[in-house]
Amino acid sequence: MAVPVTAPEVPASPTTDADRVRPVSARHFVKLKLRVMGNNFRGQGWRIAMFVGGVIAGLWFAVLGFFLLAAPGLAGEPTYALMVSAFGGGLLVLGWLLLPLVFFGVDETLDPARFALLPLSRRTLVTGLFAAALVSVPAVAALVATGGLVLTAGALGGPAAALVAAVGVVAGMLVCVAASRAMTSAFATMLRSRRVRDLAAVLLAVAAALFGPLQIAVMAALQDADWTRLTGVARVVGWTPFGAPWTMGVDVAEGRAWAVPVKLLVTAATIGALLWWWSRSLESAMVGAASSGPAKQRGGPVGGAVTQLFPGALGWARRGRFGALMARECRYWWRDARRRANLITIAVIGLFVPLMVNVGGTNLPSDSGLDLSTVGSSPVLVSVSLVFVGVLASITLANQFGFDGSAYAANVVAGVPGRLELRARMAAFSVYVVPMLAVVAIVLGVVLGRPAWLGVMAGALLASYGAGLAINAFVSVLGAYSLPETSNPFAMNTGAGVAKGFLTLLSMIASAVAALPMVIAAALLGDAWLWLALPFGLAYGLGAALLGAYLAGDVLDRRTPELLTAVTPRR
Amino acid sequence: MTHEQPALALRGLAKRFDGKVAVAGVDLDVPAGSFYGLLGPNGAGKTTTLSMAVGLLRPDAGGAWVLGHDVWADPVRAKQLLGVMPDGVRLFDRLNGAELLAYHGLLRGMDPAVVDQRAAELLDVLALGDAGRTLVVDYSAGMKKKIGLACALLHGPRLLVLDEPFEAVDPVSAALIRDILHRYVVGGGTVVFSSHVMEVVERLCSHVAILADGTIKRVGTLTEVRGERSLEDVFVEVVGGRTATGEELAWLSR
Numbered sequence: 001m002a003v004p005v006t007a008p009e010v011p012a013s014p015t016t017d018a019d020r021v022r023p024v025s026a027r028h029f030v031k032l033k034l035r036v037m038g039n040n041f042r043g044q045g046w047r048i049a050m051f052v053g054g055v056i057a058g059l060w061f062a063v064l065g066f067f068l069l070a071a072p073g074l075a076g077e078p079t080y081a082l083m084v085s086a087f088g089g090g091l092l093v094l095g096w097l098l099l100p101l102v103f104f105g106v107d108e109t110l111d112p113a114r115f116a117l118l119p120l121s122r123r124t125l126v127t128g129l130f131a132a133a134l135v136s137v138p139a140v141a142a143l144v145a146t147g148g149l150v151l152t153a154g155a156l157g158g159p160a161a162a163l164v165a166a167v168g169v170v171a172g173m174l175v176c177v178a179a180s181r182a183m184t185s186a187f188a189t190m191l192r193s194r195r196v197r198d199l200a201a202v203l204l205a206v207a208a209a210l211f212g213p214l215q216i217a218v219m220a221a222l223q224d225a226d227w228t229r230l231t232g233v234a235r236v237v238g239w240t241p242f243g244a245p246w247t248m249g250v251d252v253a254e255g256r257a258w259a260v261p262v263k264l265l266v267t268a269a270t271i272g273a274l275l276w277w278w279s280r281s282l283e284s285a286m287v288g289a290a291s292s293g294p295a296k297q298r299g300g301p302v303g304g305a306v307t308q309l310f311p312g313a314l315g316w317a318r319r320g321r322f323g324a325l326m327a328r329e330c331r332y333w334w335r336d337a338r339r340r341a342n343l344i345t346i347a348v349i350g351l352f353v354p355l356m357v358n359v360g361g362t363n364l365p366s367d368s369g370l371d372l373s374t375v376g377s378s379p380v381l382v383s384v385s386l387v388f389v390g391v392l393a394s395i396t397l398a399n400q401f402g403f404d405g406s407a408y409a410a411n412v413v414a415g416v417p418g419r420l421e422l423r424a425r426m427a428a429f430s431v432y433v434v435p436m437l438a439v440v441a442i443v444l445g446v447v448l449g450r451p452a453w454l455g456v457m458a459g460a461l462l463a464s465y466g467a468g469l470a471i472n473a474f475v476s477v478l479g480a481y482s483l484p485e486t487s488n489p490f491a492m493n494t495g496a497g498v499a500k501g502f503l504t505l506l507s508m509i510a511s512a513v514a515a516l517p518m519v520i521a522a523a524l525l526g527d528a529w530l531w532l533a534l535p536f537g538l539a540y541g542l543g544a545a546l547l548g549a550y551l552a553g554d555v556l557d558r559r560t561p562e563l564l565t566a567v568t569p570r571r
Numbered sequence: 572m573t574h575e576q577p578a579l580a581l582r583g584l585a586k587r588f589d590g591k592v593a594v595a596g597v598d599l600d601v602p603a604g605s606f607y608g609l610l611g612p613n614g615a616g617k618t619t620t621l622s623m624a625v626g627l628l629r630p631d632a633g634g635a636w637v638l639g640h641d642v643w644a645d646p647v648r649a650k651q652l653l654g655v656m657p658d659g660v661r662l663f664d665r666l667n668g669a670e671l672l673a674y675h676g677l678l679r680g681m682d683p684a685v686v687d688q689r690a691a692e693l694l695d696v697l698a699l700g701d702a703g704r705t706l707v708v709d710y711s712a713g714m715k716k717k718i719g720l721a722c723a724l725l726h727g728p729r730l731l732v733l734d735e736p737f738e739a740v741d742p743v744s745a746a747l748i749r750d751i752l753h754r755y756v757v758g759g760g761t762v763v764f765s766s767h768v769m770e771v772v773e774r775l776c777s778h779v780a781i782l783a784d785g786t787i788k789r790v791g792t793l794t795e796v797r798g799e800r801s802l803e804d805v806f807v808e809v810v811g812g813r814t815a816t817g818e819e820l821a822w823l824s825r
Contacts, residue, residue, distance in 0.1 A: 042589060304669075304673075304687035304690070304691070305669035305670065305672050305673035305676075305686060305687050305690035305691065305694075306673045306676075306677065306683045306686050306687050306690075307687075308667070308669045308670050308673065308704075309666070309669075309670040309673040309674055309677075319677060319683040320677060320680070321677060321678055321680055323677065324673070324674050324676075324677030324678050325678070327674070328663060328666065328670075328674050331665065331666060331670070332663075332665055335665040335706070336665055404663070405661055406657075406659070406660040406661045407660070407661040407662055407663045407664065409627055409657055409660045410662065410663060410674075410675065410678070410722070411678065412626065412627055413625060413626070413627065413650060413653070413655045413657075414650065414675070414678040414679055415626075415646050415647050415650035415651075416678060561626065561627060561628055561629040562629065564627060564628075565628065568660075
């Protein structure tokens with residue numbers, strides 16, 4: 001597996017003249033990142049294709065965002081300018097803050113741990129890594145999109161306003177990138193320590209929980225169509241770090257030029273604070289990388305080797321190949337920080353997204369005095385939101401072999417049949433996920449006051465989860481990629497993060513389509529479906545998963561060595 | 572068992588990475604019961620060759636046979652006879668030593684009682700019993716090599732393929748590993764291992780092959796390859812390295 005890779009040049013100054021050390025600037029980091037990205041593409045046609053696909057997707061979103069944000073300027077509607085810039089920009093920052101934690105991970109082309117031995121000051125390192133982080137498809141796309149704000153400000157307030165807006169947009173971009181870096185880095189450090197792990201879960205839950213009330217407030221405000229009140233909210237948001245950089249241009253256009261220096265100060269202070277926070281956690285990430293393994297296991301009754309391998313919950317499993325694979329996977333879902341982070345994400349999102357969709361919907365028409373539950377939620381809406389949860393849970397397995405990395409060689413050497421391998425992995429993951437899904441269904445049933453819908457909910461969850469497992473069995477065998485061997489559970493490899501997010505999205509759509517029969521049946525069959533949904537969903541999900549393992553297992557048997565090469569990190 | 576059948580036979584194995592030739596047609600016969608050393612400088616293609624021989628990396632051309640069973644056409648039978656310790660490959664290191672052995676044993680379809688008994692013995696002999704419930708990821712480099720060897724030995728293979736088993740291992744552990752391997756060969760097993768440490772190869776091996784630039788340069792029994800000279804002299808001559816430095820690094824002595 002010794003793939004020869006030319007080691008990228010270390011950005012320290014060449015020591016031809018030992019007395020004179022040339023200073024290292026952010027430029028070196030950017031060049032290094034571009035070089036590493038370029039080297040990753042060498043001779044890898046599909047990687048280039050995925051990257052191009054990612055760029056196209058990024059461009060599409062960029063143009064869409066541009067016109068959304070430029071709309072008030074193009075339409076000559078100064079009333080909405082402040083709202084669009086404050087809310088649009090604020091959502092963007094929020095997205096950069098939270099989305100990496102949930103879906104895409106951060107691009108760790110330049111792993112901070114690699115710089116641990118170089119004589120670089122913390123300041124140099126942070127500014128360098130920050131500059132390198134700015135060079136990415138999402139950052140460029142977001143910059144293009146927010147360019148719409150410059151157009152709006154220019155159309156409403158002339159060139160001076162446009163200039164200020166441009167400065168604001170660039171500063172806002174810096175806030176976005178710094179926020180995402182600081183957040184993931186801090187969470188990575190927290191999740192690595194086992195003691196703080198539960199605290200992190202709670203924090204994530206609280207952060208997600210805040211969405212619910214927020215959404216209800218927004219909905220209520222929209223319902224009232226009280227634009228003056230919304231403008232007031234936008235004005236307040238405009239003074240927070242979320243909105244400050246984006247609203248400067250509009251302020252100039254509306255004749256509040258005095259606000260610009262203050263907002264610039266707010267933005268600069270925010271960037272400074274975020275970078276400081278990042279540098280703190282960065283240092284522990286660098287030092288921790290040397291010996292970051294979890295602490296020693298608790299002592300306890302030590303049985304034979306086989307007894308030790310099987311966790312208590314798997315006491316029933318037969319002590320054979322299937323059992324061993326499943327036991328090892330179960331242990332890994334808990335002991336590997338990267339996998340654990342995924343489990344926590346499923347738990348939190350799985351609980352709060354359906355609650356948001358269904359409960360938020362019921363509160364919406366409350367003013368009009370209609371019956372809450374019938375209008376706000378229906379078996380169809382519940383099915384749709386739970387299909388999303390099932391798909392989200394199964395998508396975690398889209399790169400299941402990537403989690404193993406080169407350790408997968410052990411299974412290759414032992415000649416594990418592909419079907420057995422995939423079935424065992426599905427079973428082990430389900431040991432964690434199926435109880436979670438049950439909790440989701442029960443909580444939702446209780447909160448909505450609709451225990452009769454339990455069958456529909458459980459059926460939708462099981463069907464979409466099973467169909468997702470089948471789709472992702474193929475994705476994991478055919479589209480596997482290596483994850484960097486760092487301790488950061490959010491790290492992604494190779495600067496092709498967008499393309500991988502794209503692949504994830506594609507497999508999510510495919511899984512959702514596969515689970516569509518559940519939604520259609522809920523819409524067409526009426527009350528009979530309340531009874532039929534659970535048995536049908538269970539059979540559908542189980543059947544899909546087994547069929548997926550059967551077919552994908554065949555593919556796996558044929559390309560086992562290729563899969564191993566794909567998941568082995570290049571060194 | 573038939574002694575005429577080579578324990579490992581390689582025919583025309585070749586592999587390119589991104590247009591660069593890593594291994595350019597390797598033919599090798601490892602006689603059953605031999606202790607075979609595969610020597611070569613860094614980047615010679617040792618790991619690539621061994622990976623292709625055990626079914627971890629698909630060759631561009633050529634094939635590999637373990638005791639007559641084609642590794643690529645009949646992998647199940649070939650892999651049963653084979654114990655492998657790859658280099659630069661992680662173990663499932665978030666298990667502790669005992670758990671890892673149990674995993675490997677059950678994966679090979681062994682009886683749980685036998686797994687328990689052999690795992691306990693191996694942990695004891697390799698002095699890994701003290702590690703208790705420490706996860707393998709927290710092991711030292713030498714301990715990782717030892718647990719890797721234990722995983723390869725557990726199911727009692729007929730052929731053991733080890734990639735750099737003595738790399739990063741302290742002298743005490745190295746002596747232990749040597750002892751175990753020696754006993755294994757005396758008991759009728761065959762060992763193929765790669766190394767670039769001449770002393771170890773000279774002390775252990777009955778047969779030697781020198782690999783450089785992806786091809787076999789010298790092959791035969793140790794005495795055939797070595798002749799009257801030391802193995803190191805032969806190796807440096809074959810590989811064509813430079814032995815002395817000239818004026819270039821003058822700044823080193825300041």
